[in-house]
Amino acid sequence: MIRITGVSHRIGSAAILHDIDLTLPRGKLIALIGPNGAGKSTLLRLVARLEPLQQGRIEVDGLDLAATPTERLALAMAVMGQQTHIASRLRVAELVGFGRWPHHRGRPGAADRAAVEAALEAFGLAPLRHRFLDEISGGQAQRAHLAMTFAQGTDWLLLDEPLNNLDMAHSRALMARLADLVRGSGRSVVTVVHEVNYAAAWADHVVAMKNGRVVAQGPAEAVLTEPVLSALYDTPVEVARHDDRPLVLHHHWHDQLGTPFPEAPDAARPTVH
């Protein structure tokens, strides 16, 4: 599990995260949701150790982030951040191959080559393997970065908005692949998701953040409810069912009686922590 204890974070004089206590269970597909600026990326970046921890403690399967060598951490956790600036004169297969670096440290063997092949296949990148990164589309580049993260073969995957740039079919395929990884091989995935219905369809566990705090967390069914989501996004939503999962609807202008929605009614606001 990932255990986050008493984590606060400031950027300059602005308080970004406020005393976060959170446990992320192993073997689950965990979605981090919430409005823009809620602090989702900041929290993910702290767990990924892309930002120095200012206050509190984070443990990944018992490894204290403050005391674990990078080489050890890279075998436990793979990370795909939001902005990945990487030399464009790199070929797709070379980028994916970087994911194996923590295993071979410069001398790839058969297992590394097989992992790269499998990741290229899994993301439909085999035909593009020799292309340079500046010769492919934004969605294809996103898939190449995801394939690199997969190739790392870690127990934990941390993904910041992996659906960016992906069309509906590729988004769905990615979520299905993540679910497969979790249910088939017991891995653990933490992913920031903006489109809440991808969390509704695929996530086991949902963490909802707002204003630098965790405002609700738990099994997807418990968090993805009308009161929690209406309050989270300050937008009235309806939660229907589809395929026995929640389906969030939000684009009507009137309620069922024809009354315009001013905002979420007070009665719809949850008591959340």
Ligand SMILES: Nc1ncnc2c1ncn2[C@@H]1O[C@H](COP(=O)(O)OP(=O)(O)OP(=O)(O)O)[C@@H](O)[C@H]1O
């Ligand atoms: N470099 C920075 N300097 C100042 N403030 C920052 C910086 N980076 C982020 N912030 C602020 O920190 C807060 C949290 O940002 P963060 O990116 O973690 O939110 P988020 O929930 O991931 O948002 P989004 O959904 O828009 O990606 C925001 O208010 C943002 O403006």
